[in-house]
Amino acid sequence: MRVLILNGPNLNLLGTRQPKVYGTTTLADVEDMCRAHAPDEQLSFLQSNHEGAMIDAIHAAKTEQDGIILNAGAYTHTSIALHDALASVELPSVEVHLSNIHAREAFRHHSYIAPVALGQIAGFGAQGYLFAIDALRAHLAKPT
Numbered sequence: 001m002r003v004l005i006l007n008g009p010n011l012n013l014l015g016t017r018q019p020k021v022y023g024t025t026t027l028a029d030v031e032d033m034c035r036a037h038a039p040d041e042q043l044s045f046l047q048s049n050h051e052g053a054m055i056d057a058i059h060a061a062k063t064e065q066d067g068i069i070l071n072a073g074a075y076t077h078t079s080i081a082l083h084d085a086l087a088s089v090e091l092p093s094v095e096v097h098l099s100n101i102h103a104r105e106a107f108r109h110h111s112y113i114a115p116v117a118l119g120q121i122a123g124f125g126a127q128g129y130l131f132a133i134d135a136l137r138a139h140l141a142k143p144t
């Protein structure tokens with residue numbers, strides 16, 4: 001399985017960014033955890049603070065990947081453009097958040113990603129990415 005693991009704005013600061021909310025695990029640690037969890041899968045990682053770069057990566061994934069794991073950061077709550085990009089490429093996608101966005105400020109409760117994702121995993125810290133890999137693998141293994 002070829003998977004793009006795409007992280008959005010401010011997630012490059014993981015480890016030092018609001019550790020009470022996001023923990024002390026860095027993005028490099030998350031990538032190591034994913035590789036250790038799924039050594040036989042082809043995982044590609046990209047982090048960008050730029051919405052357009054994320055959209056370009058989603059477009060490129062259409063032909064290069066079997067699925068997408070997306071933590072769009074704050075763009076989750078604002079970006080119709082990311083919603084449209086995911087809808088356009090029609091790849092199975094799993095939405096991940098380290099924190100439980102539903103237990104936080106009201107402005108984090110709505111996700112533009114959720115309606116175009118297979119599902120959402122939120123509140124389990126870095127482990128959420130591992131759950132997302134498993135969810136995508138199970139989805140792709142299902143007979144069509």
Ligand code: DQA
Binds near residue numbers: 076100108
């Ligand atoms: C986040 C939650 C978002 O609300 C926030 O803007 C982030 C991180 C998470 O992983 O918990 O940047 O996506």
